Amino acid sequence: MSLLRKLYKGKDYRRAFSIEELRLVGQRRVPNFTFEYVEGGAETETALHRNLDVFKRYSFKPSTLVNTDGRNQDIRIFGKASPSPLLISPTGLNGLLHHRGDVALAKAAAAAGIPFCLSTVSNASLEDIASEAGGRLWMQLYMMNDRNVGRDIISRAEKAGYEALIFTTDANVFGRREWDLRNYKQPGKLTARNVLDVALHPRWINDVLIPHGIPLFENVVEYLPPEMRTVKGGVVSLPGMLAPDISWEDLQWIRDMWPRKLILKGVLSVEDAQQAASMGCDGIILSNHGGRQLDSCVAPIEVLPEIVQAVGEKLTVLIDSGFRRGSDILKAIALGADGVMLGRPTLYGLAAGGQAGVEHALALLTDEIDRVLGQLGCRSLDELGPHMLVDNQPYINR
């Protein structure tokens, strides 16, 4: 790792040949407190590491002597064509990585023809994203203690033409991310070491802090007390904003209000998936929030087959958490996922090179998908299935 870091010192994102290398470029360009906010997981980070390691559990069984010329990786999500099985997951505080980070991510998604999900705690308003970026836009909802905030976001998203609403359910109790806690001596106050580190990143200061000042939580700014409106210490104050008492009744309340596609994010059990289907959801996202919430949580791909078997006919089943390679993505598609969402990979691109860096991240992954698809002897994603995978779990457990 440290050798790789040295090799990538000063390198630009175009020289990153994998998401891991892009991560290293991004790390060098932003201050430590920002990078650790993106990178960190909850507590011992067991779930975070499990998300990354779990892909070793599955190996491919390719077919040979198949003509794979003219491959494509097209999918359809909610009846619309997408040129790749990728989507960008909602992430908050993107403005800390790059000026107007949400806009950069949304524009990169629009350029790639894939859906972009805007977080409730974004640094650009949902209206600005719609007017500046366009493309397929989905809005993520964190339920705040004041339900009027949720009501307002839902009606604004409808007015602005958002295609889908994602209700995130796994942050009812906020994960304890110890790297974040360590970087602040109190809410909004970085430790001296981190202040010095910020000073050592003049390019970041010029991009993110000057001339616009510290990024605001623009979607929800009017609902917050003045001291909580900026991302300054937002990583520490965020937990207090979210409602701990969300329940299936909230889902019903949302379903009654939101007329378009509704997706539940944070589903990891067959029972919850079935409940989502019975309450009129259109899709679910199997996610453990990138290992940032419940530590020691199952990796979503481990429960994918049973959930697809239970609700795959009724719901669009998306998945995120830990996808870093085209091969990871194809394993999930082979196990029945309708699409794969990216959290950190596109954030590494954003940190490394703004919109162009995000485009680079997406290009790396679609290129890998294309190559692996060909090596598997497939011309399209429809040809993948569980029969192309060996589950090594029995051997690992021996």
Ligand SMILES: Cc1cc2nc3c(=O)[nH]c(=O)nc-3n(C[C@H](O)[C@H](O)[C@H](O)COP(=O)(O)O)c2cc1C
């Ligand atoms: C920096 C960061 C901020 C996030 N913010 C949100 C958020 O505001 N809303 C949400 O539903 N999920 C949020 N997530 C979780 C992502 O949507 C996604 O589930 C996760 O990042 C996927 O794992 P990956 O990072 O390994 O791809 C965040 C994740 C990260 C890394």
